[in-house]
Amino acid sequence: MDLNDSISDILDSDLRFGRSFYSTFFKRYPQVEKYFDGVNLHRQAAVLTMTLLVIENYRTAQRPAMSTYLRELGARHNEWDVPLEMYDYFRDSLLESLSQFHGKDWSDNLNSQWDTAIDCTIREMVKAYEAQPESTPT
Numbered sequence: 482m483d484l485n486d487s488i489s490d491i492l493d494s495d496l497r498f499g500r501s502f503y504s505t506f507f508k509r510y511p512q513v514e515k516y517f518d519g520v521n522l523h524r525q526a527a528v529l530t531m532t533l534l535v536i537e538n539y540r541t542a543q544r545p546a547m548s549t550y551l552r553e554l555g556a557r558h559n560e561w562d563v564p565l566e567m568y569d570y571f572r573d574s575l576l577e578s579l580s581q582f583h584g585k586d587w588s589d590n591l592n593s594q595w596d597t598a599i600d601c602t603i604r605e606m607v608k609a610y611e612a613q614p615e616s617t618p619t
């Protein structure tokens with residue numbers, strides 16, 4: 482199984498993967514839950530599926546339009562006061578959920594493909610943090 486097969490299975494699962502991701506994310510890192518106060522988690526589960534497509538796509542070809550999108554997305558996360566260290570929590574929870582989702586089809590190779598892809602995306606998003614003044618703690 483490679484990244485494309487993984488994405489296909491996730492799309493076939495409707496929103497099951499998206500829902501399981503947020504429960505893993507909140508269970509492993511309870512401190513992230515407050516960022517989702519008032520956020521519609523059903524919509525967010527769909528957003529996550531879209532996010533995986535973005536991550537996979539960006540790994541395949543780093544098109545300028547996609548870099549712009551990711552930097553803008555990073556800027557919005559910065560405005561929402563999402564700290565940089567939470568991207569590691571996000572990556573860790575995503576890999577954990579993916580491994581649970583794929584079960585026996587999960588492999589070191591697939592783990593490393595996803596890890597590299599997530600890394601590319603995060604690297605682009607956090608550029609926006611360097612470009613923007615730090616948000617003031619509340």
Ligand code: HEM
Nearest residue numbers: 513516517520528532554558561563567568571602603606
């Ligand atoms: C690779 C890393 C990440 C990607 C690709 C990503 C992607 C996205 C996308 C596509 C949206 C939807 C934006 C929209 O509605 O227009 C979103 C929303 C959101 N993300 Fe992330 N995200 C990432 C990391 C994180 C982290 C680490 C947190 C930490 C708490 C976080 C918290 C949120 C929240 C709270 C929203 C919803 C904000 C709202 O609708 O008010 N994200 N994310």
